Amino acid sequence: MTMSLHDTIAAIATAPGTGGIGIIRMSGPDAAAILMRVFRPAGKNQDIPESHRLVYGKLTDGEQIIDECMAVIMKAPRSYTREDVAEIQLHGGRYVINKALELCLKAGARLAEAGEFTRRAFLNGRVDLSQAESVMEMISARGEQEHRAAVRQMNGGASSFVRKFSDELYGLQAGLAACIDYPEEISDEEGAGSLREGLEKLIEGLEKAMDEHASRLIYQGLQVALIGRPNVGKSSLLNALLGEDRAIVTNIPGTTRDTVHGEMTLNGFRVQLTDTAGIHETNDPVERIGVARSEKARREADASLLILDGSQPLDADDVELLRNFNGEGAVVINKTDLPQKITEADIHDIRKDMTCMTVSALDQESLQPLRDFLAGYVQVSDQQAVTQPRHLDAIRRAVRHLRDAEKTLDSFTPDVAATDLQAAQAALSEITGDSADEKLLDKVFSQFCVGK
Numbered sequence: 001m002t003m004s005l006h007d008t009i010a011a012i013a014t015a016p017g018t019g020g021i022g023i024i025r026m027s028g029p030d031a032a033a034i035l036m037r038v039f040r041p042a043g044k045n046q047d048i049p050e051s052h053r054l055v056y057g058k059l060t061d062g063e064q065i066i067d068e069c070m071a072v073i074m075k076a077p078r079s080y081t082r083e084d085v086a087e088i089q090l091h092g093g094r095y096v097i098n099k100a101l102e103l104c105l106k107a108g109a110r111l112a113e114a115g116e117f118t119r120r121a122f123l124n125g126r127v128d129l130s131q132a133e134s135v136m137e138m139i140s141a142r143g144e145q146e147h148r149a150a151v152r153q154m155n156g157g158a159s160s161f162v163r164k165f166s167d168e169l170y171g172l173q174a175g176l177a178a179c180i181d182y183p184e185e186i187s188d189e190e191g192a193g194s195l196r197e198g199l200e201k202l203i204e205g206l207e208k209a210m211d212e213h214a215s216r217l218i219y220q221g222l223q224v225a226l227i228g229r230p231n232v233g234k235s236s237l238l239n240a241l242l243g244e245d246r247a248i249v250t251n252i253p254g255t256t257r258d259t260v261h262g263e264m265t266l267n268g269f270r271v272q273l274t275d276t277a278g279i280h281e282t283n284d285p286v287e288r289i290g291v292a293r294s295e296k297a298r299r300e301a302d303a304s305l306l307i308l309d310g311s312q313p314l315d316a317d318d319v320e321l322l323r324n325f326n327g328e329g330a331v332v333i334n335k336t337d338l339p340q341k342i343t344e345a346d347i348h349d350i351r352k353d354m355t356c357m358t359v360s361a362l363d364q365e366s367l368q369p370l371r372d373f374l375a376g377y378v379q380v381s382d383q384q385a386v387t388q389p390r391h392l393d394a395i396r397r398a399v400r401h402l403r404d405a406e407k408t409l410d411s412f413t414p415d416v417a418a419t420d421l422q423a424a425q426a427a428l429s430e431i432t433g434d435s436a437d438e439k440l441l442d443k444v445f446s447q448f449c450v451g452k
């Protein structure tokens with residue numbers, strides 16, 4: 001990406017489409033000058049508005065009035081980017097907003113790249129890289145837990161974490177340097193011994209800080225598959241759990257042919273429910289594909305619910321599914337509002353290891369034990385842990401380099417160990433962006449939306 005901080009960039013900051021108000025944002029040395037080429041303050045005073053003062057006026061193309069609007073200038077460094085920023089607040093119509101952007105571009109601004117405003121806030125030192133990332137997390141947060149992770153990061157959660165470990169690592173690097181420079185003063189045995197101890201402590205701390213389980217829960221949600229033979233009520237349960245009519249329900253076995261997804265929240269986490277085609281032997285080519293998809297959904301799920309129809313005796317398909325069930329999940333006996341032909345004891349005769357529940361898709365209250373069971377999978381204890389996938393990746397690499405350093409210490413090649421420690425330090429500093437190269441920045445900011 002070729003970019004210069006000398007450019008003044010412009011973009012639509014509000015969501016695409018029609019809204020009550022739409023905002024154009026500009027940042028860079030000419031932001032105020034460009035604004036004054038397209039904006040005419042109301043009244044006699046035609047001076048550049050005072051910083052941080054919202055003023056009323058007209059957007060004009062030089063001849064015609066395009067819209068009535070409000071504008072604000074925020075002089076550097078008291079702005080989002082630490083550069084001069086100008087914003088225009090217009091009526092939020094597609095035409096008006098696009099026209100305003102076009103006028104700003106004609107007046108000297110350049111269209112901003114995805115994430116470029118926030119990238120500038122980073123390059124100008126207002127935020128570190130993990131804080132910059134949190135902005136996008138804030139925008140994309142769909143649930144309470146995602147939002148909480150974003151707030152933590154915005155407040156420098158990851159940054160203070162990295163600083164702590166990075167300082168410890170600098171200590172080790174200094175120790176190692178002393179070993180290399182004054183081999184006679186520190187005997188190899190003694191020096192290497194305390195280094196090794198320090199490395200162990202560091203690795204342990206880093207590994208403890210990574211919460212991959214919580215990370216998956218926050219960024220992907222819990223995947224739950226509803227499986228079972230045809231007509232047991234999988235789709236009915238999906239609908240009941242979601243509280244909406246998502247999947248088609250009929251009394252004809254084989255109603256669901258493809259997987260159907262729905263999302264709900266439990267403990268502030270997203271839970272993705274996947275309803276599947278009833279699993280049974282079939283020659284129908286479409287159904288066969290559906291059954292294959294059911295099996296795939298089961299393999300990919302964090303937990304599966306094996307649904308049985310309690311109003312029917314266990315049949316051979318049920319028994320086979322029960323015997324073959326592996327991984328996380330539970331047995332759910334459905335249709336308990338009807339006379340029952342299956343008991344929990346019957347299930348435990350076949351699989352005494354499995355949790356079993358009885359519910360009726362027609363009765364919301366009966367679903368509470370099922371909800372509680374699923375909620376058991378979405379409990380995250382340590383809120384200080386590192387959960388952002390990019391940060392986890394950096395820490396994993398840092399740990400790998402530290403382990404390499406341990407090995408090279410064993411073979412008494414301290415200079416190689418020093419290189420490993422440097423590599424670990426570099427991996428850690430990618431989190432805050434202290435040693436970020438263009439490629440890393442491009443990767444992070446390309447995930448942003450334009451205007452952010």
Ligand SMILES: Nc1nc2c(c(=O)[nH]1)N(C=O)[C@@H](CNc1ccc(C(=O)N[C@@H](CCC(=O)O)C(=O)O)cc1)CN2
Binds near residue numbers: 074087
């Ligand atoms: N109109 C508008 N609303 C917005 C934004 C914006 O850019 N424009 N934001 C954009 O995402 C968010 C708010 N985030 C912001 C973060 C920092 C600063 C800022 O000016 N910080 C300076 C000085 C603060 C001060 O006046 O003391 C600084 O931290 O140095 C502004 C907005 C959400 N709402």
Ligand SMILES: Nc1nc2c(ncn2[C@@H]2O[C@H](COP(=O)(O)OP(=O)(O)OP(=O)(O)O)[C@@H](O)[C@H]2O)c(=O)[nH]1
Binds near residue numbers: 229235237276278279
């Ligand atoms: N009485 C009663 N009927 C239910 C219950 N759950 C589902 N049913 C009925 O059982 C029939 C089958 O329900 P579905 O939800 O379509 O079953 P399914 O497991 O998705 O079936 P396939 O998509 O064919 O695999 C429908 O007539 C539902 O109304 C329940 O808890 N009680």
Ligand SMILES: [Mg+2]
Binds near residue numbers: 247
């Ligand atoms: Mg179905």
